[in-house]
Amino acid sequence: MPASERPPAPERIPAAERREQILAAASRVFGEHGYAGATTDQVAQAAGISQPYVVRMFGSKENLFLEVLQRALHRLLDAFRVTLADGADEDAATLGQRLGEAYADLITDRGILLSLMQAFLLGNDPAIGAAARSGMLEVYRLLREEAGLSAESTVDFLAHGMLFNTLVAMRMPDDLERGDAAATELLQCSFRSKLDLVLGAMSRGAE
Amino acid sequence: MPASERPPAPERIPAAERREQILAAASRVFGEHGYAGATTDQVAQAAGISQPYVVRMFGSKENLFLEVLQRALHRLLDAFRVTLADGADEDAATLGQRLGEAYADLITDRGILLSLMQAFLLGNDPAIGAAARSGMLEVYRLLREEAGLSAESTVDFLAHGMLFNTLVAMRMPDDLERGDAAATELLQCSFRSKLDLVLGAMSRGAE
């Protein structure tokens, strides 16, 4: 009976579902290692499948990254639109505050903001750079036109978002346990009320 | 007469000078492609020498990047200290303004701020991440303690610096020629008076 010799049959699940699994895994991996630093094999392992299957499904590593980028942008814009719909007629300050909270909430999925940030630094790459620029401008227009923020408020908002991303990417919150005074102050002032949320997400995401 | 068969003898220049050439070249290359995306061969070509010589001189690619990072941090801190020494007793607003100009001046060497930014996104890498975090905190302390900015002003300053870096890295200024209204507004509001300087540096740095 050679039955025991056969390797366990792989789990067959619908392509659409598998796609989403891979995108989620890729989002994390690209976020942590960057486009060039990440390997399709890391993505595959994170998604629990074989490396060639990742390539097969997305055609190429670059294509996969572009889809991760689109997905991240989509989630970001969605989160903002939901926030806008919720509190239609607030003053600019309150709105900015609430948009900021919506932004910080996205960190619950550590990959979203980090892979976005990684894409932003790839201005040289023709395809990725173009997608990143157009995504950034889409966000800008949303804040200006749909949210009605002033140019100054919008730039301010984006600026603090970039600092937020950077601090998260560099794993600055990890230093909090070391009790460094400067790190504590910087993070508290930069993250405001959202520190707990972020710290929760970080420890959950620790490998 | 086999004289013409011999390849032209390589230029022999002092190690210290060569070191600086390589670091400058590496700064550009790492800034554009990131740590993982850059190759030691690209650095070598940019510096006009052979790839093995780059590795020979710095021991490893990681080591080279760490030196690039230290050099960038050093230049940044220096530029701030010079600015501080120049205008000792200004009010916080003027000082912030002048520090901002000093910061923007640094993109004259496009590699400095971009390789710094690249390092910031590498929080996962044990060596690079630690160096990046400690560098960021050094900058923070300089602004708080030596420049005497409030925690809020410092975070604000850093935030706008991160947005500045991001926009430069994504080559957003290149879109200006396309006449995109959002891009123009975003850049003008974000870069203020320094737009000309930045644009000059960008066209000079275009490959």
Next chain:
DNA sequence: GTCTATAGTATGATAGAC
């Protein structure tokens, strides 16, 4: 829908000549 095997290439690093 998923895998194993593998081709092809690019890259970091070493050895050793000049």
Next chain:
DNA sequence: GTCTATCATACTATAGAC
């Protein structure tokens, strides 16, 4: 101080079986 030659590895992508 600098190069050429080269090794070893790692990675994307393809082919084809199940």
